Amino acid sequence: MIPSAFTAPGRFYRGNLHTHSNLSDGGLEPAEVCRRYKAEGYDFIALTDHFIGMYKYPLADTLPFRDDSFTTILGAELHSGAMENGELWHILAVGLPADFAPSHSPAFTPVEGQESGPEIAERARQAGAFVAVAHPQWSGMSLNDARSIEAAHAVEIYNHGCAMGCDRADGAFYADLLLSEGRDLTLIATDDAHFTEPDHFGGWVMVKSEALTPEALLEALKRGDFYSSQGPELRHIDVTKQTVTVATSAASSVIVQGHGSAAVAVHGESLSRAEVPLMRFYNSPWLRVTVIDRAGKRAWSNPMPNPGYAGT
Known part of the structure; x- marks a missing residue:
């Protein structure tokens, strides 16, 4: 079995799905945010300002910043209601219509x-958005909270702004438990860039698409035709009942993770290919791959079914 990101037609496009401007609490104007991402070699971004009343519910018009080599997807970071810890929800919605109706969210406090x-989250998904649980570790989210967002397509496995600002970047704990409960989820790495600290150009998605258009990219995201990275490239993955074979840019570790404590790593110098045995994964219905390079930068595959799962 080969994950669809490596069989779908088209090429990989690099993008950031979580970005802020001075329409909310970011430090730069939307045009400058787009210019910087384009200059850094990105193919697309979603400008996702905080969709609350104190900023007049901004849904940034980034259409003027599109050209033949760079595009944008309309989106926002949605806020409404309280999590179990009493704080406001943060939900990433990429691909919102320009007329998406605001919630009653006057500020960053639940009312x-x-x-x-x-x-x-469900309203955003019904409106056509790709919906993700944003920075669950930073939010202090409970597992019950994470379970409740049934409309989510994805969980942020890495948030660069949260890494830089508070060392709470990880979403793997939540994602893995939800996967083990049978949820169909993908994993995204993002910047959550504000350009008020070194929170940019640190985490992205590589989306396999036939065209660099918002519509094609959005559909590829919903299909799961992508992987996430801080630097390493995932070039191919092939899964059998016995092994996962991974082709990658130079790496020091290739790790397969699954249900519970199931995890097996292959270590080496300048690895470009690794075969990871799956004996430990007989009780895991799902698998995912993490690649780590010598600098400690990671790449993450999306979860995939385990053809050797004993329960099938």
């Missing part, structure tokens, strides 16, 4: 009469 987090 009575708001939609819940699950409700606004």
Whole structure:
């Protein structure tokens, strides 16, 4: 079995799905944010300003910044309702229509009469958006909270802004437990860039698409035709009942993770190919791959079914 990101037609495009401008709490104007990402070699971004009343519910018009080599997807970071810790939800929605209706969210504090987090996530998905659980570790999210966002396509496995600002970048704990409960989820790495600290150009998605258009990219994201990275390239993955074979840019570790404690690593110098045995994964219905290079930078595959799972 070969994951669809490596069989789908087209090429890989590099993009950031979580970005802020001075329309909310970012430090730069939308045009400058787009210029910097394009200059850094990105093919697309989603400018996802905080969709709350204190910023007049911005849904940034980035259409003027598109050209033949760079595009944008409309989006926002949605906020409505309280999590179990009493704080406001943060939900990433990429591919929103320009007329997406605001919730009653005047500021970063929950108020009575708001939609819940699950409700606004479902409304965004019904409107056509790719929906992700944003920075669950940073948010102090409970597992019950994570379970409640049934509309989510993805979980942020890495958030660069949270890595730089508070060392709470990880979403793997939540993603792995949800996968083991049967949820169909993908994993995204993002910047959450504000350009007020070194929170940019640190995590991205590589999306396999036939065209560099917002529509094609959005559909590829929803299909799971992508992987996430801080630097390493995933070039191919092939899964059998016995092994996962990974082709990658130079790496020092190739790790397969699964249900519970199931994980096996292959280590070496300048690895470009690794075969990881799957004996430990007989009880895991799902698998995912992490590649780590000598600088400690990671790349993450999306989860995939385990053809050797004993329960099938």
